[in-house]
Amino acid sequence: MSAMPFPARPEKPRVGLFVTCLVDLMRPSVGFAAVKLLEDAGCTVEAPVQTCCGQPAYNSGDRGTTRDLAMRMIEAFQGYDYVVAPSGSCAGMIKAHYPELFEEDPNWRAKADALATKTYELTSFLVDVLGVTKVDASFNGAVTYHDSCSGLRELKVKTQPRRLLASVEGLTLVEMKDSDVCCGFGGTFAVKYSDISGAIVEAKAKNIEEAQAPTVLAGDLGCLMNMAGKLSRDGRPVQVRHVAEVLAGMTDEPPIGAAKADAIK
Amino acid sequence: MTVHSTSPQFKQNAARALNDDQLQKALGNVKQGFIDKRQMAADKLPEFEALRDSARDIKNHTLEHLDLYLEAYEEKVKASGGHVHFARDAAEARDIILSICRETGAKTVTKGKSMISEEIGINHHLEANGITPVETDLGEYIIQLRGELPSHIIAPAVHLNATQVEEDFRRVHTHLDAKRDLSEPVQLLTEARAVLRERFLAADVGITGANFLVAETGTSIIVTNEGNGDLTQILPKTHIVLASIEKLVPTLEDVSQLLRVLARSATGQELSVYTTFSTGPRRSTDADGPENYHVVILDNGRSSMLGTAFEEMLRCIRCGACMNHCPVYHAVGGHAYGWVYPGPMGAVLTPSLIGVDKAGHLPNASTFCGRCESVCPVRIPLPKLMRHWREREFERHLTPATVRSGLQLWGFFAKRPALYRFATRAAMGALALAGRQRGRFAWLPMAKGWTKYRDFPAPQGETFQQRWTRERKGARA
Amino acid sequence: MSSRDDIFGNIRRSLGVKGTETIRRQMVEDRLERSPRGVIPKRGQVSGEERIALFKTMVETSLATVTEVASAAEVPQSIALFLRNHNLPATLRMGDDPRLKTMPWSDTTLDIAHGPSEGRDLSAVSHAFGGIAESGTLAMVSSADNPSTLNFLPDNHIVVVSAKDIASDYESVWNRVRFAYGKGSMPRTVNWITGPSRSGDIEQTLLLGAHGPRRLHVVVVRE
Secondary structure, eight states, rough: TTSSSSOOOSSSSSEEEEOOOHHHHHHHHHHHHHHHHHHHHTOEEESSOOOOHHHHHHHHHHHHHHHHHHHHHHHHTTTTEEESSSSSHHIIIIIIIHHHTTTTOOHHHHHHHHHHEEEEEHIIIOOOOOOOOOOOOOOEEOOOOOOOOOIIIIIISSSSHHHHHHTTTEEEEEEOOOTOOOOOOOOHHHHHTHHHHHHHHHHHHHHHHTOSSSSESSSHHHHHHHHHHHHHHOOOOOEEHHHHHHHHOOOSOOOOTOOHHHHHH | OSSOOGGGGGGHHHHHHHOOOOOHHHHHHHHHHHHHHHHHHHOOTTTTHHHHHHHHHHHHHHTTHHHHHHHHHHHHHHHOOOOOEEEHHHHHHHHHHHHHHHTTTOOEEOOOOOOHHHHHHHHHHHTTTTTTEEEOSSSHHHHHHOOOOSSSSOOOTTTTTTTHHHHHHHHHOOOSSOOOOOHHHHHHHHHHHHHHHHHHHHHHHHEOSSSEEETTTEEEEEEEESHHHHHHSSSSSEEEEEEEGGGGEEEEHHHHHHHHHHHHHHHHSOOOSSSEEEEOOHHHHHHHHSSEEEEEEEOOTOTTTTTTTTOOOOOOOOOHHHTOOOOHHHHHGGGGGOOOOOHHHHHHHHHHHOOHHHTTTTHSSSSOOOOOHHHTOOOOOOHHHHHHHHHHHHHHTTTTTHHHHHHHHHHHHTTOOEEEHHHHHHHHHHHHHTTTTTSSSSOTOOOHHHHHSSEEEEOOOHEEEEEEEHHHHHSSO | OOHHHHHHHHHHHHHHHOOOHHHHHHHHHHHHOOOOOOOOOOGGOOOOOOOHHHHHHHEEEEEOOOEESSSSGGGHHHHHHHHHTTTOSSSEOOOOHHHHHTOOGGGSEEEEEEEESSSSSSSEEEEOSSEETTTTTTEEEOBBBBTTHHHHSSSSSEEEEGGGESSSSHHHHHHHHHHHOOOOOOOSEEEEEEOSOOEOTTTOOOOEEESSEEEEEEEEEOO
């Protein structure tokens, strides 16, 4: 552990929760599930005022807007020991891409590097940094897990959610075919190239249903909304949730894209 | 200008491809075979990741010293009795090749598989000048019969099934018994072998590409599984190598590093069946081989990529792994990309070669899933380079107006947290109320692209920040 | 301005160099002179029996067949047997390789033709320059001794390789090539052959015998 690039972990780490736009707007329960997991693991959690990390602008080629938003994020989060997001995509934006936004500005580059070093996706933070091996939750039944691309390839999130899920009482994990293949979301891609996105998510929905687990989980709300929307459109009866909800044992809210009435059934 | 591009119609091309049942069935073959085979080959070689680093470093080193390696290479080719020609663009390359063919008095020309020959449209040019080009790679032969471009850089006919090939063979090979059985792929192969064997023996000139050019020895290298490239280059009187400037590598040791990752990444083989190193024309001690050996070195816009972000693209060794692993390629196939190079490598290279104004869709039609980069043997950061193209489009105001104005509106709010919270709170509240019954929307006015194929899940109502403030910070907001 | 000058000019402009920089020139000359080795897989780094065993395994992985004989004198009988076992006519083409020529072909009933192939031969035999254990690859060099056409035109290609010429890796073969031809020089053609000809171009189904040999048979000579 002595080789870690940052100072020893504080006794009670102060974590800045980067809620992410989609969780903030669409599914705040995921954010509260993340808070519970972090607090259970001994962290102090704060959620500073925030908007967006700038990824939509970044991927649309608008570097100027991206930089503006990145500076706000850096300022909002620089005081915390760690920054944690319930999203591999948004954490990846900070970790993998913020530094290269400021290649020509050493001052901001240093700040971006500092933020990148202490930013984590939720499950990888719990497992890799805090050493959490089990969570206090139960869930009745089988789930299948989709590996969201940014988390998987930019942040190497693969085993961490699975290790934590294995500790959930009553839960069995069934792997789907091609769990590491993109769901076709891709942010604005889903709207700009909806025909292609539709075809990719169709294949994903099929693989999900064929895994024969009643629930599919993932770590990114964008992918989850895409998969949930396709599963319901195609009449494939699979419930969709963010992995944090299950790990925190907070599954009272209806699944993504389902009404309260559906959930009761 | 090179071969005609339909890249501006990418969306229409893609829509057509998605509705083509036959194509969709054929694309299933890409998803199945290549991916598992590559993974198995990589797993069998503990040094595979280290070799990828080595391959990347060799290419980077060569590109940084490209002028000097080109000079060294040229000198060596001359010393071995060969000729080197430089072509700035497609038209020049076509003219050089045509004049060599004319000097030889060529009537037919056999061709090994070469993507650059597609890039410069050499077949059409030769035909227009009374010379018959014959593609000899089985896949290339099939698409030549159909008048198509390759849909994949190493499996040019991957978009077709055996029945279509049978139809083409019956249509073209009219000298054969009309009642012959062609129901099995092996029968198609046997027929092509026999037909092309005669063409090989009759050809006056053979044109091949090159996977690599070696500066140390003046050697051109081709890699094939069929052996067609070899018959193309050893049987005719004249061998023409058509290669672009970035094919250079310094030494035989360097090329051995690259060969260790090429076949494994492409087909999952340890090595392709035939790796052929050619240096100059036949010697006095030879009993066969070409009497004349020409190398045409093509730039066609590549030298301008050096020293820019796109220099990294020049590391590409054309293995096809990026497209084999691309969900967008899997969905629409290679022809939708509308020009010579499909998939992620095409999405980066095509705008460099024909202009981002024409090929702008290609770098945008990506989910940035990153699977291409994760398998690239020379570690080209393909998503990053596609993003660079998007940035250039944005700077040049080529980004569609709807996207621009959408971004502007979103950016306006995102930069004003208080306003953002106010607006999102109101919007999510309203949306949640409207979607309360079903928990989702089958149609939304601003998201038609989304709701055409899937429902839009309704938000929970209160935003996180709203609830957080209420619960944790007291009822300030 | 010639196309050549134009291209070199553009490359140098893009790279921000003149082409006369001593350091760059030295780096390039040095690399061409030293030809440094890169990453060499451990797999092939074995010697003696182990290396020959690896070579044979890898040859078979490439869908070729391999047999072993104790001495050069046994090669003709072994090849005759191979042809008979595959119901092939007792005809064979070869080049002028002295190692092949001095073998006792009269012990067999094989009808031997000499010289390059014109595309009508069923079977041919060549002598390899060497073998590469790492991937089960044969290294062939062109000359009247072993014409390149024999590697590609016949339906059945038989390759004789001496056990002592089986190297661990590609790099070791390049060292031998340099020793034989001089640093920076090459025979007109070096063919690395790893298995019989094949194509996957029709529905990605692997079919053997696309344009080159349908069968590749390797005879390892031990002595």
